[in-house]
Amino acid sequence: MKVFREIRELKEYLKIERIKAAKDRKFPKTGLVPTMGFLHEGHASLLQRARQDNEIVVLSIFVNPIQFGPNEDFDRYPRDEDKDLALAEREGVDAVFLPSVEEMYPHPTATKIKVEGLTERLCGASRPGHFDGVTTVVGKLLHIVQPTNAYFGQKDAQQAAVIAQMVQDLNFDVEIIPCPIIRESDGVALSSRNVYLSAEQREAAKVLSRSLQKLQSGVEAGESITAGEALKALTEAIQAEPQAVIDYVEIVHYPRLNPVEESTILKDAEEPVLVALAVKFGTTRLIDNVILMKKGEALHV
Amino acid sequence: MKVFREIRELKEYLKIERIKAAKDRKFPKTGLVPTMGFLHEGHASLLQRARQDNEIVVLSIFVNPIQFGPNEDFDRYPRDEDKDLALAEREGVDAVFLPSVEEMYPHPTATKIKVEGLTERLCGASRPGHFDGVTTVVGKLLHIVQPTNAYFGQKDAQQAAVIAQMVQDLNFDVEIIPCPIIRESDGVALSSRNVYLSAEQREAAKVLSRSLQKLQSGVEAGESITAGEALKALTEAIQAEPQAVIDYVEIVHYPRLNPVEESTILKDAEEPVLVALAVKFGTTRLIDNVILMKKGEALHV
Numbered sequence: 001m002k003v004f005r006e007i008r009e010l011k012e013y014l015k016i017e018r019i020k021a022a023k024d025r026k027f028p029k030t031g032l033v034p035t036m037g038f039l040h041e042g043h044a045s046l047l048q049r050a051r052q053d054n055e056i057v058v059l060s061i062f063v064n065p066i067q068f069g070p071n072e073d074f075d076r077y078p079r080d081e082d083k084d085l086a087l088a089e090r091e092g093v094d095a096v097f098l099p100s101v102e103e104m105y106p107h108p109t110a111t112k113i114k115v116e117g118l119t120e121r122l123c124g125a126s127r128p129g130h131f132d133g134v135t136t137v138v139g140k141l142l143h144i145v146q147p148t149n150a151y152f153g154q155k156d157a158q159q160a161a162v163i164a165q166m167v168q169d170l171n172f173d174v175e176i177i178p179c180p181i182i183r184e185s186d187g188v189a190l191s192s193r194n195v196y197l198s199a200e201q202r203e204a205a206k207v208l209s210r211s212l213q214k215l216q217s218g219v220e221a222g223e224s225i226t227a228g229e230a231l232k233a234l235t236e237a238i239q240a241e242p243q244a245v246i247d248y249v250e251i252v253h254y255p256r257l258n259p260v261e262e263s264t265i266l267k268d269a270e271e272p273v274l275v276a277l278a279v280k281f282g283t284t285r286l287i288d289n290v291i292l293m294k295k296g297e298a299l300h301v
Numbered sequence: 302m303k304v305f306r307e308i309r310e311l312k313e314y315l316k317i318e319r320i321k322a323a324k325d326r327k328f329p330k331t332g333l334v335p336t337m338g339f340l341h342e343g344h345a346s347l348l349q350r351a352r353q354d355n356e357i358v359v360l361s362i363f364v365n366p367i368q369f370g371p372n373e374d375f376d377r378y379p380r381d382e383d384k385d386l387a388l389a390e391r392e393g394v395d396a397v398f399l400p401s402v403e404e405m406y407p408h409p410t411a412t413k414i415k416v417e418g419l420t421e422r423l424c425g426a427s428r429p430g431h432f433d434g435v436t437t438v439v440g441k442l443l444h445i446v447q448p449t450n451a452y453f454g455q456k457d458a459q460q461a462a463v464i465a466q467m468v469q470d471l472n473f474d475v476e477i478i479p480c481p482i483i484r485e486s487d488g489v490a491l492s493s494r495n496v497y498l499s500a501e502q503r504e505a506a507k508v509l510s511r512s513l514q515k516l517q518s519g520v521e522a523g524e525s526i527t528a529g530e531a532l533k534a535l536t537e538a539i540q541a542e543p544q545a546v547i548d549y550v551e552i553v554h555y556p557r558l559n560p561v562e563e564s565t566i567l568k569d570a571e572e573p574v575l576v577a578l579a580v581k582f583g584t585t586r587l588i589d590n591v592i593l594m595k596k597g598e599a600l601h602v
Contacts, residue, residue, distance in 0.1 A: 007472065022323040110419060111436070111470035115412045135412070136471070143472040169412035170437070171308065171444040 001089050003096045007104075007144055010058075010097050014145065017056055017094075028055035032147035032174075034138060037061035038078040038192035039087045042182040046151040047091035049179055058145050059088050060097040062104060067133025073283075078195050097145070104140065113139045113170070115162050118257050122158045122276055123287065126247050134159055135166050142172055150174050154299075155181045155189050157274050157289050161255035164301035178301045181289075183209060189288045201281040204243035208279060208288040211237035215275060216290045219266045227251045228262030230275065238279055247278035247285060254291055255301045266292055272299060302390050304397045308405075308445055311359075311398050315446065318357055318395075329356035333448035333475075335439060338362035339379040339493035340388045343483040347452040348392035350480055359446050360389050361398040363405060368434030374584075379496050398446070405441065414440045414471070416463050419558050423459045423577055424588065427548050435460055436467050443473055450476045454483075455600075456490050458575050458590050462556035465602035479602045482590075484510060490589045502582040505544035509580060509589040512538040516576060517591045520567045528552045529563030531576065539580055548579035548586060555592055556602045567593055573600060 004010040014030070021028040031050030035043050039061075050057045061084055068074035081098070088096050112132045118124075119131035142150065152160040160178045167176055182190045187209035188202070197205060211234050218225060225233075231251055238244050251260045254274035260266075266273055269292070276289040291299060305311040315331070322329040332351030336344050340362075351358045362385055369375035382399070389397050413433045419425075420432035443451065453461040461479045468477055483491045488510035489503070498506060512535050519526060526534075532552055539545050552561045555575035561567075567574055570593070577590035592600060 011474075019328070022328075027320070027323075109470045111414065111416045111467045113412065113414050113471070117411050140470075140472045143474055146474065166412045169410045169441075170414070171441045173312075173444055173447065 001085075001093055001096065003085065003098060005098050005100065005103065007099065010095065011144060013095060014056070014058075021055065026055075029148040030054055030056040030058060030145065032058050032060065032141065032145045032150045034060045034062075034141050034150065034152075036063045036077065036192065037084050038080055038195070039084045040182075040190045040192065042153050042155065042190040044087060044091055045182050046153060046179050047088070047093060049177065050149065050151050051092050053149055053177070054147075056095070057091075057093050058095045058097060058147065059093045060099075060141055060145070062097075062099055062137070062141075064104070064133060064137040065101055066105070066109065066136060067130050069127055069129065072127070073193075073196075078192055097141075104137070109136065112136045113166060115166050115169070118158070118162050118165055118255075121252065121257055121259075122248060122250055123156075123278060124158070126278065131159070131162050135162060138163055139166070139170075139172075142174055147174055149177050151177045151179055153181065154178050154291070155191065155287065155289070157254065157276060157291065158257065160301045161257060164255060176301055178299060187213060189286075191286060193284055193286065196284040197281060201243055201284065204241050205281055205286060207238055207241040207244060208277060208286060212275060212277070212288055212290045216292060219292050222267060224265050224267065226262060227260040227264045227266060227273075230266060231262070234275070234277065238277070243281050245280040247280060249275075249277040251275050254299075272297060302386075302394055302397065304386065304399060306399050306401065306404065308400065311396065312445060314396060315357070315359075322356065327356075330449040331355055331357040331359060331446065333359050333361065333442065333446045333451045335361045335363075335442050335451065335453075337364045337378065337493065338385050339381055339496070340385045341483075341491045341493065343454050343456065343491040345388060345392055346483050347454060347480050348389070348394060350478065351450065351452050352393050354450055354478070355448075357396070358392075358394050359396045359398060359448065360394045361400075361442055361446070363398075363400055363438070363442075365405070365434060365438040366402055367406070367410065367437060368431050370428055370430065373428070374494075374497075379493055398442075405438070410437065413437045414467060416466050416470075419459070419463050419466055419556075422553065422558055422560075423549060423551055424579060425459070427579065432460070432463050436463060439464055440467070440471075440473075443475055448475055450478050452478045452480055454481075455479050455592070456482045456492065456588065456590070458555065458577060458592065459558065461602045462558060465556060477602055479600060488514060490587075492587060494585055494587065497585040498582060502544055502585065505542050506582055506587060508539055508542040508545060509578060509587060513576060513578070513589055513591045517593060520593050523568060525566050525568065527563060528561040528565045528567060528574075531567060532563070535576070535578065539578070544582050546581040548581060550576075550578040552576050555600075573598060
């Protein structure tokens with residue numbers, strides 16, 4: 001496994017790998033897994049999928065300052081390079097790209113990629129500018145790595161939808177592959193930010209997955225619950241947990257993210273439905289979601 | 302010469318050409334010349350340079366609606382496909398990409414690429430949103446064609462600077478090659494929009510190049526004119542032409558586009574200096590410019 005801290009070196013490596021393969025008359029597929037590091041089994045699942053699909057697997061680790069707001073956790077975002085490299089090695093990654101902030105932004109960027117509409121709801125409403133930072137850095141990474149496939153976890157369901165929209169609108173030559181949420185055995189979605197939680201908050205955080213999964217099982221079992229009823233039930237369940245402070249609970253179509261009408265019976269919705277929430281436990285903001293689909297319906301972003 | 306109207310077909314063609322070359326263990330360079338058609342010898346000079354530098358030359362012709370303001374000339378912008386294809390054939394173009402608006406924008410784009418700062422002055426001030434449309438469509442074309450080099454005329458000096466900034470900030474894997482302005486024998490810069498001019502306006506339009514070139518020769522001959530004096534002289538010369546209505550006359554550093562102080566003696570400026578103007582003749586808005594450089598200084602964007 002190679003580790004690159006400079007764009008130039010990574011590009012040179014990829015060029016040589018592609019030339020080698022071309023000499024054998026092959027056109028190797030490259031898979032990119034863009035992350036902010038502090039890797040967990042959710043990231044590992046993306047790397048495994050990338051390993052299955054591609055000849056070359058590139059993991060990028062970069063805590064991207066321009067997607068954090070002024071009062072957010074950029075400085076204290078957890079970092080553990082040694083552990084990350086060990087996990088990457090274990091998953092058979094070919095190249096890890098670990099640039100510094102100066103390498104990615106030698107000057108403050110004058111250029112941003114902005115997706116309108118999709119970025120205004122859910123996390124976009126509480127984190128203004130966040131998605132512009134995400135799409136801009138993902139655009140940069142796609143240009144640097146030029147992958148065939150790029151892998152994104154569905155825990156950030158809105159992020160996956162926003163990036164898919166960007167790729168479609170700007171004709172990026174890449175396939176965006178959304179991958180399922182990975183959870184702890186007690187249901188809590190894996191997140192690098194879980195490390196911020198006290199023992200008591202970690203216990204309280206179970207309310208998110210528990211209430212989302214209760215809703216999902218009900219709908220899948222054929223219950224005729226409306227979007228309005230579901231919102232009320234979720235909100236009440238989370239509010240019953242004294243540690244939890246709701247940022248948002250929303251029910252929207254996926255991947256378009258337009259709101260589902262309150263009167264819509266969820267099991268009869270014509271498109272996949274995203275039930276998404278962001279909840280604070282102390283200073284730690286967690287997100288989680290489920291996507292409700294008809295039997296046999298395939299998820300795409 | 303091949304003509305493609307669909308993105309999928311063009312990409313398939315480029316893939317096959319690249320595979321062919323790779324089988325011979327070559328890595329063919331591709332040159333892209335993006336245009337809005339109604340081609341003239343200015344465009345021809347870009348194609349000639351692209352032909353020199355690359356194995357594959359792609360010409361795109363697309364009148365991009367999202368770079369026109371609501372009261373601008375999108376609908377009446379001149380088009381002549383047959384003449385354009387004849388010129389392309391003459392210049393040895395390999396592939397012409399001629400997409401419809403529906404092919405480039407199957408839905409209104411939710412995504413834009415925006416360059417801040419550089420786009421706020423000069424043409425950006427009088428054409429709000431114009432450069433967002435330009436950077437977005439150029440981003441799309443770069444993703445579709447994946448060229449090694451892309452060629453832009455220096456008549457749109459600000460456009461070349463904005464695109465170079467975008468390419469640098471977003472790590473696009475392409476070289477931006479600025480090419481000199483081509484002029485009629487009487488000095489008027491070639492422009493597809495010259496076709497709008499009446500005989501009288503065409504005659505009057507000579508004031509632009511005449512006054513710019515007078516300034517340039519003076520500075521090159523060692524005259525100690527300041528930026529403020531130059532602005533005044535240019536403005537007066539153009540105002541003396543009754544057909545001409547000034548949109549702007551500006552003197553800025555190039556390619557950063559920050560204003561040159563009025564007291565700066567132009568021949569002593571530390572960086573290249575762009576003297577740029579936009580002037581209306583009737584309803585037709587023409588732009589022209591000169592770049593003042595020290596002897597031996599090389600222009601880059």
